[in-house]
Amino acid sequence: xxxxxxxxxxxxxxxxxxxxxxxxxxxxxxxxxxxxxxxxxxxxxxxxxxxxxxxxxxxxxxxxxxxxxxxxxxxxxxxxxxxxxxxxxxxxxxxxxxxxxxxxxxxxxxxxxxxxxxxxxxxxxxxxxxxxxxxxxxxxxxxxxxxxxxxxxxxxxxxxxxxxxxxxxxxxxxxxxxxxxxxxxxxxxxxxxxxxxxxxxxxxxxxxxxxxxxxxxxxxxxxxxxxxxxxxxxxxxxxxxxxxxxxxxxxxxxxxxxxxxxxxxxxxxxxxxxxxxxxxxxxxxxxxxxxxxxxxxxxxxxxxxxxxxxxxxxxxxxxxxxxxxxxxxxxxxxxxxxx
Amino acid sequence: xxxxxxxxxxxxxxxxxxxxxxxxxxxxxxxxxxxxxxxxxxxxxxxxxxxxxxxxxxxxxxxxxxxxxxxxxxxxxxxxxxxxxxxxxxxxxxxxxxxxxxxxxxxxxxxxxxxxxxxxxxxxxxxxxxxxxxxxxxxxxxxxxxxxxxxxxxxxxxxxxxxxxxxxxxxxxxxxxxxxxxxxxxxxxxxxxxxxxxxxxxxxxxxxxxxxxxxxxxxxxxxxxxxxxxxxxxxxxxxxxxxxxxxxxxxxxxxxxxxxxxxxxxxxxxxxxxxxxxxxxxxxxxxxxxxxxxxxxxxxxxxxxxxxxxxxxxxxxxxxxxxxxxxxxxxxxxxxxxx
DNA sequence: ATGAAAGCGCTAACAC
DNA sequence: GTGTTAGCGCTTTCAT
Numbered sequence: 001x002x003x004x005x006x007x008x009x010x011x012x013x014x015x016x017x018x019x020x021x022x023x024x025x026x027x028x029x030x031x032x033x034x035x036x037x038x039x040x041x042x043x044x045x046x047x048x049x050x051x052x053x054x055x056x057x058x059x060x061x062x063x064x065x066x067x068x069x070x071x072x073x074x075x076x077x078x079x080x081x082x083x084x085x086x087x088x089x090x091x092x093x094x095x096x097x098x099x100x101x102x103x104x105x106x107x108x109x110x111x112x113x114x115x116x117x118x119x120x121x122x123x124x125x126x127x128x129x130x131x132x133x134x135x136x137x138x139x140x141x142x143x144x145x146x147x148x149x150x151x152x153x154x155x156x157x158x159x160x161x162x163x164x165x166x167x168x169x170x171x172x173x174x175x176x177x178x179x180x181x182x183x184x185x186x187x188x189x190x191x192x193x194x195x196x197x198x199x200x201x202x203x204x205x206x207x208x209x210x211x212x213x214x215x216x217x218x219x220x221x222x223x224x225x226x227x228x229x230x231x232x233x234x235x236x237x238x239x240x241x242x243x244x245x246x247x248x249x250x251x252x253x254x255x256x257x258x259x260x261x262x263x264x265x266x267x268x269x270x271x272x273x274x275x276x277x278x279x280x281x282x283x284x285x286x287x288x289x290x291x292x293x294x295x296x297x298x299x300x301x302x303x304x305x306x307x308x309x310x311x312x313x314x315x316x317x318x319x320x321x322x323x324x325x326x327x328x329x330x331x332x333x334x335x336x337x338x339x
Numbered sequence: 340x341x342x343x344x345x346x347x348x349x350x351x352x353x354x355x356x357x358x359x360x361x362x363x364x365x366x367x368x369x370x371x372x373x374x375x376x377x378x379x380x381x382x383x384x385x386x387x388x389x390x391x392x393x394x395x396x397x398x399x400x401x402x403x404x405x406x407x408x409x410x411x412x413x414x415x416x417x418x419x420x421x422x423x424x425x426x427x428x429x430x431x432x433x434x435x436x437x438x439x440x441x442x443x444x445x446x447x448x449x450x451x452x453x454x455x456x457x458x459x460x461x462x463x464x465x466x467x468x469x470x471x472x473x474x475x476x477x478x479x480x481x482x483x484x485x486x487x488x489x490x491x492x493x494x495x496x497x498x499x500x501x502x503x504x505x506x507x508x509x510x511x512x513x514x515x516x517x518x519x520x521x522x523x524x525x526x527x528x529x530x531x532x533x534x535x536x537x538x539x540x541x542x543x544x545x546x547x548x549x550x551x552x553x554x555x556x557x558x559x560x561x562x563x564x565x566x567x568x569x570x571x572x573x574x575x576x577x578x579x580x581x582x583x584x585x586x587x588x589x590x591x592x593x594x595x596x597x598x599x600x601x602x603x604x605x606x607x608x609x610x611x612x613x614x615x616x617x618x619x620x621x622x623x624x625x626x627x628x629x630x631x632x633x634x635x636x637x638x639x640x641x642x643x644x645x646x647x648x649x650x651x652x653x654x655x656x657x658x659x660x661x662x663x664x665x666x667x668x669x670x671x672x673x674x675x676x677x678x
Numbered sequence: 679a680t681g682a683a684a685g686c687g688c689t690a691a692c693a694c
Numbered sequence: 695g696t697g698t699t700a701g702c703g704c705t706t707t708c709a710t
Contacts, residue, residue, distance in 0.1 A: 005703055016681045021705065031679065051457050053703035056395045056686050063434070063457075071423065072620070077416040084410065084437055093457065095402070096435040098423055117391045118402075118432065226624045255624055262626045281411070282621055285565045285594055287601045344687055355697045360689060370695065392687035395702050 004045040013041035024049055064308060065095040065119040067109055069127035073225075074280035075250070076125065079146070082301035083123065090309050095119055101223075103128035103191065110137040121308045130190040142311035144304045148194035151320040156307045160295045160327040162194070166201020167208070168329045169275045169293050170247050174209050176335055178245035178273055181206075182217040184232040184257060185224055185249025198249045198277070217243055224249055229256025237264060244272055245335075251276035251283045254290050258334065274334040288333030299325040343384040352380035363388055403647060404434040404458040406448055408466035412564075413619035414589070415464065418485070421640035422462065429648050434458055440562075442467035442530065449476040460647045469529040481650035483643045487533035490659040495646045499634045499666040501533070505540020506547070507668045508614045508632050509586050513548050515674055517584035517612055520545075521556040523571040523596060524563055524588025537588045537616070556582055563588055568595025576603060583611055584674075590615035590622045593629050597673065613673040627672030638664040 006024070010017045015038060022030050023038040030038075041047070055061050066083055068076040080096065087094045095118070099105040106129045110122070121142035126134060126149065134145070135152045143155035151157040173181050183202045187195035199218060206213045219236065221228035229248055233256065236242055248254035254276030261268050268274055268288050276283060279294030303323050311318050333339075345363070349356045354377060361369050362377040369377075380386070394400050405422055407415040419435065426433045434457070438444040445468045449461070460481035465473060465488065473484070474491045482494035490496040512520050522541045526534035538557060545552045558575065560567035568587055572595065575581055587593035593615030600607050607613055607627050615622060618633030642662050650657050672678075 003703095006705095007703080017704080018682080018706080019680055022680085025705090027705095029679070034679080050395075050703050052391070052394045052398070052400060053686095054705075055391045056389075056688085057703080057705040059391070059686070061391060070420070072413065072416045072420040074411065074413070074416075077411045077413075080435070081409070081411040081437065084435065093434055093436075095432055096419070096423065097432075098420065117389055226620070230624075259624050259626060281565070285569075285598050287598060287626055342687090345689095346687075356688080357690080357698080358696055361696085364689085366690090368695070373695080389687050392702090393689075395704085396687075396689040398702070 003050070004047045006047070006049065008045055009038065009041045009047045012045060013037045059117075060120050060312075061118055062091065063093045063095055063119045064121045064123065064305075064312075065097055066123045066125075067097045067099060067106070068125045069099050069101040071096065071098045073252070074282060075278040078280060079125075079297050079301060082298050083305060086301050086305040090305055092120070092305075092309075099127065101127035103133070107133055107136075110134070110141070110143065120312045123304050123308060127194075128191050131193060132190070139317075142308055144308045144311070146300065146304060148197050151322050153320045154317070155320045156304075156311070156318075156323060157320070158300055158304045158307065158323045158325060160300075160325050162197035163201040163204060165277070165293045165295075165327045165329075166198040166247070167205040168201075169277065169291075170202050170205035171208065172291070172329055172331060172335060173245040173247060173273055173275060174205060174211070176245075176269075176273060178243075179211075180214070180217065180241065180243040180245070182219060182236055182243035182246045183249070184219045184221060184229055184236075184246055184253050186218050186220045187222075188220065195249055198247075202247055221249075221253065224253050226252045226256035226259065229253035230260045231256075233257035233260040237261075237266075242272070245269075246272060246274050248274060248276045251278045251280045251290055251292055254292070254334070255282060255286060258286070258288070258290070269333070269335050269337055276334075279330060283332070288338070291332045291335040292330050294328050294330050296326040296328075342389070343386045345386070345388065347384055348377065348380045348386045351384060352376045399459050399651075400457055401430065402432045402434055402458045403460045403462065403644075403651075404436055405462045406436045406438060406445070407464045408438055408440040410435065410437045412591070413621060414617040417619060418464075418636050418640060421637050422644060425640050425644040429644055431459070431644075431648075438466065440466035442472065446472055446475075449473070449480070449482065459651045462643050462647060466533075467530050470532060471529070478656075481647055483647045483650070485639065485643060487536050490661050492659045493656070494659045495643075495650070495657075495662060496659070497639055497643045497646065497662045497664060499639075499664050501536035502540040502543060504616070504632045504634075504666045504668075505537040505586070506544040507540075508616065508630075509541050509544035510547065511630070511668055511670060511674060512584040512586060512612055512614060513544060513550070515584075515608075515612060517582075518550075519553065519556065519580065519582040519584070521558060521575055521582035521585045522588070523558045523560060523568055523575075523585055523592050525557050525559045526561075527559065534588055537586075541586055560588075560592065563592050565591045565595035565598065568592030569599045570595075572596035572599040576600075576605075581611070584608075585611060585613050587613060587615045590617045590619045590629055590631055593631070593673070594621060594625060597625070597627070597629070608672070608674050608676055615673075618669060622671070627677070630671045630674040631669050633667050633669050635665040635667075 010020045125146040145157045186199045219232045276290045276292040279292045283290035349359045464485040484496045525538045558571040615629045615631040618631045622629035
């Protein structure tokens with residue numbers, strides 16, 4: 001059986017398609033009697049607008065896509081959890097894509113307009129893409145970038161002040177009296193901009209305290225996963241002069257590091273204090289609970305969606321801006337011990 | 340500037356739109372010379388098909404929607420992580436929706452066809468919906484249901500054998516010599532079908548071992564989160580006769596339970612052994628690592644997508660079937676201790 | 679406030 | 695193998 005169309009409704013109600021459209025979309029003012037007639041016809045026929053047809057006619061899809069490197073990384077899933085309701089509130093559905101951090105995949109997503117018309121805008125959290133790559137893109141696509149990037153003026157960037165946040169984390173370690181502080185997660189290459197900001201914060205905190213940085217205590221990792229943290233921590237412990245505190249570039253890394261420490265019979269924070277980054281839910285329930293930097297995810301989500309809506313709605317190009325969400329230091333057991 | 344259309348390409352190449360369409364979609368065979376001409380024109384104009392127009396013409400959107408209760412629950416994000424690539428392989432994009440377990444939201448998603456045409460099919464993991472509710476739905480929407488449900492014949496259901504899996508978990512606790520085994524997570528009401536299967540497995544294992552079930556050791560929780568596990572465990576420990584083992588209905592519940600135990604200075608598994616369900620990544624890195632039932636998530640994802648593709652592709656209604664993915668018991672430190 | 683009609687850009691009968 | 699053409703169902707300009 002054919003689906004009932006707007007035209008069917010118009011016929012039954014004895015009005016033109018135009019009027020039905022007006023009623024459905026609440027555009028122009030319609031007489032109450034007309035509206036009622038139309039609504040009765042809609043109800044009677046069980047009419048529901050064909051979104052596909054509307055999309056073609058309007059040239060908009062009512063969808064945005066959110067691109068993250070890994071969906072099963074708690075930070076991203078928690079962020080997505082916040083983005084989806086915000087987008088829905090704005091009348092948009094959310095498509096999700098994950099790139100596995102693959103630079104080629106990421107590049108194709110922002111350059112190719114193949115799927116351009118499938119979504120009206122994109123919220124993108126790049127991983128394998130350098131700042132350079134980010135600028136070679138389809139300018140027509142409204143874009144908001146998350147994470148540790150800098151806007152080149154053609155898109156908005158929403159993040160927290162990573163250097164300040166990292167510095168606060170390390171300062172906290174210094175304040176509780178630690179003297180040999182390591183960092184796990186550096187990525188000193190073009191696509192590692194995110195990590196490098198953390199490292200700069202690490203250095204800044206040392207400088208502020210008048211402490212020298214032991215470069216050998218800055219450990220690189222390919223990713224920010226538990227296994228990376230576990231491995232790096234093991235390497236640190238195998239040295240002659242292990243650290244008494246570690247700034248981990250994510251809570252997952254911290255979780256992995258703690259795992260290694262406990263497995264070797266060391267105590268956290270008595271022997272080694274640990275602080276992470278992201279404030280994922282795990283960190284609040286592990287043993288010990290993980291001290292961390294908490295980015296305001298709700299604010300990030302809302303800001304990103306709001307800016308994207310603004311871009312989508314604006315006929316002229318909107319200049320790209322840098323937007324900072326709040327963050328705060330949350331000390332927990334992994335630096336303060338059991339209370 | 341207007342976007343270049345298929346018609347522009349046809350004109351430049353000196354062929355009909357039909358032929359261009361054929362080339363783009365690889366439908367009918369096209370002469371090599373013609374194809375080359377067309378492809379050159381496409382490249383020259385930077386033509387890219389308008390997906391919206393194609394959608395309207397074909398009546399299909401090339402999108403499926405995956406609906407889960409909570410995106411930031413590791414089990415679901417891990418599942419989604421597996422579903423997305425599987426769907427992409429089949430040529431589909433994935434829309435994501437989360438319901439917060441809200442029955443009204445869930446019901447509207449499967450009944451209202453308002454957004455029907457936005458996706459060709461749905462993979463749905465209901466939470467607040469009873470089996471009853473599930474049957475009152477838009478029959479036109481190809482649907483695959485995940486989790487602990489039963490197909491009513493109009494949709495497919497993909498899950499694992501929850502009773503057998505739960506029974507295996509509890510049998511494992513019995514085998515390691517535990518005698519007072521509790522269960523955390525029961526939900527003895529219409530929307531708690533999932534939990535009830537686990538409880539049945541709990542009973543089955545006791546029966547198989549010729550043990551009576553202490554009904555007072557079956558603790559209900561509203562959800563399967565860490566906080567629920569932590570609270571329920573505390574209640575169990577406050578009793579005169581605490582258990583020496585607990586079967587938790589999810590790894591998150593197990594994680595919460597362990598949190599409470601350690602906080603009270605009890606040892607896991609020496610004092611209380613814990614086994615969970617889901618095999619989320621956290622469980623492999625906590626301290627202790629969590630014994631669990633591991634559903635084959637990749638298999639679930641692939642099976643669900645395959646079945647959905649089959650439903651979408653079939654003109655006649657496809658009879659709904661029950662599909663079981665594999666599961667296995669993974670004993671870890673929370674029952675076996677440190678190795 | 680409502681009607682008539684022209685597309686939106688593509689697909690797919692139907693011919694040749 | 696390729697051209698012709700009629701929609702897909704809606705929005706929206708232009709009249710009235």
